[in-house]
Amino acid sequence: MSEKIRECANPMNPKWSRWKTILTCAFLLIAIAVCDVPRASALPRGKVMAIPAFARKYGLPCSACHTAWPELNNFGQVFRDNGYQLMNDRDSPIWQNPSYFPISFRITPSWHRESTTNQQFDTGNGTLTQAGFDLSGMDLWSAGTIYKNISFVLLPSSDPTAVWHFESAFIRFDNLKGSPWLNLRFGRFELDNLISEKRFLFLSNNGGIYQIYHFNVPGSINNFGYGDNQIGVELAGHSANSYTRYSVSVLSSNEGGVNFTTDVVPGAPPSNRTYDVNLAFSQAFNAPGAPGESGFGQERIGAFAYIGQRPTNYLTEGGTQLVGINNKPFYRIGFAGDLSYKNLELMPLFMYGHDNPYLGQFGVPGGSTLPAGAQAPTFYGGFLEAHYYFNPQNVALGRFEQINVGQQALNTTPGSLGNITAVTFGYRWYPIMFSRGGVALDGEFSRVRTIGVEPESGDGSGTVADPTAAVWSNSIYFGIDFDF
């Protein structure tokens, strides 16, 4: 192969033309579509052997529990709230075929392009652009019932380089005293979010996170993310149809960390010894339609509050940090909705965040004198997400996000530093949506503007060239999301 051909064949090479990127992308999609049609059509009815765990156990199609997987509909929510039980006296594993094994895999091969402006390089400033084929992390889902009314989840998860951690691991005692209002969960789990980031439909670097779920005011030492799994114990309950739901969680103040640290991978700082509390409540109702019509669908609204603490200093020995001390409080409060108008789903969320002034001052232990101008960092914002379901196999997605810093940690800091505006569009097509496996083609475009800081996605060089100017980060993403 000549040098010229080698250069042109590498999408990372600067000589690779932009139009070649576009054409390659289009060609791949067309090829996927063309190849997939005859393959999918040739599949015999009832002979498909891809087996996600719950579908295999109960024989229900993906669409029974998911509006579009992995997002849950209300039937899926009730199933989850019941401890992964349909409550038909056949939930205990004693009723399963002995060959049944409750494991599913999920991974997404993809092509994506990330571009971030206002970046600093050794050779000067500019835009960092990367593109190419890639893999997502992998989930190895195991979940179900150990016995009637005792359920579990074990979710080892890896990043694309196969560094593993336990994303979720809990046991849950369901329907205590025969009541759906009393369920006790113990372990590491996602907070009881009305709008889940773990089961949402976006995959790109910039669009694949809810910005507000991970936001902290620039300079804050608070590592809390509302979208991150936490570790502790949760008491939760729900009505028979899960229209009314509540949860109260008591969690270690360590961002879900394990081994008395603040993360699930080695090398993290040690945790402190305090506990956080999360409260969540939601209520659903049915919106009636016009006379002679079948109604708009289910509408759900809810509120949440997280009250936590983080250390501002560490007990040390020989310079080694042993345990977090001098804890200072913070809280997040907000409300959210999941609203339907026939095939259109709208999901608004608003959150307000407030940290103790010490959490905004890196290196100033709680109790010592704060620098002049130090104040409690605050922020507010949220998002509005929209899904339009053409049918259970095709869904168009859109989301707008806005976060404003209400009060910087120092009153001399420009007020807009850290503000985020983001917009994401996408489309998911599920050519395979059997009761025993699923494939989704996912296309997304996401554009995020941050003021003076790196985007939450982590894209970019790591250093903003001009902290007074905006950083624009764009993602184009095409992935094949499959679940086995």
Add this chain to the structure above:
Amino acid sequence: MTLKKFAVTFALGSVTLLTAGATTSTAQSHVNSPDPLLGTPSVATETSNISGITGHAESGKHLYRRFCIGCHGPDGNGQGMNAQWIDPQPRDFTEATFKCRSTPTGTLPTDEDLYNAITRGFVTTNMPSWRPLNPQQRADLVAFIKTWSPRWAKEKPGATLNIPPETPITIESILHGRELFQKLECWKCHGPEGHADGPSAATLTDSKGNPIKPFNFSTGDRFMCGDSNRDLYRIFMTGLDGSPMPSFADVIQPNDAWDLVHFLRTLQVALPNQELTLWQSYKAAHGKDLKPIGPDSAGGAQ
């Protein structure tokens, strides 16, 4: 790459996805896109009426596709892709034969019967409770289910069974119910102790020839068609059409039926109930005087 070209790329990809999605959805009708539903006759006009809620088949069609098609199939004949793995087999809606009815055996159920069945689900089967769907959605599904059989256009549902007030729960009532259990040969399927181990149990088949098991009173706390005494009364007065469980409406009088209900409750040893408590006290004192239920007690159980 400029933003404009980003947008062009994205638009191109989306259009390709959309086109391919539409093409494939049409092409794989026998896989997961139930196109036969679209051709179901009278789907647009069929309705259901449940306690003031009007269900619409057109809306129910989309719900059926999302929730039901995996078991009941794109043709409504109970041959969905999962059917081969399911025991008992999913209902064949084209026959319009339903187990749980408030109407006489052989007749169509009321809309409310179907609605209650969807709401309740069927314990010990793969059919879950669909209470998470809202009442309107369940009514829509009822309307759509009625499009699968021409019987719904030709016949009306049978007259709803009139259930008289329950008689007092007494030991006499239970003992008389026990006699009826022997006399009507319920034990042949359900077993002398209600363990679903009667001599005929292993030979039972449903109306399609599939093996079927009788109800095991000793482990179940709910019945296929409800959990109250009235539900139990209704079950053996209407029968479970499509299964070997016949209707006893022409065989026993209402008071006798209540006596049988009271005795059957005593077989539910895993479910604390008033009849069981009364029966256990009686048995403690008079147990040795009771004749065992079974072939040797043809003249009466007591």
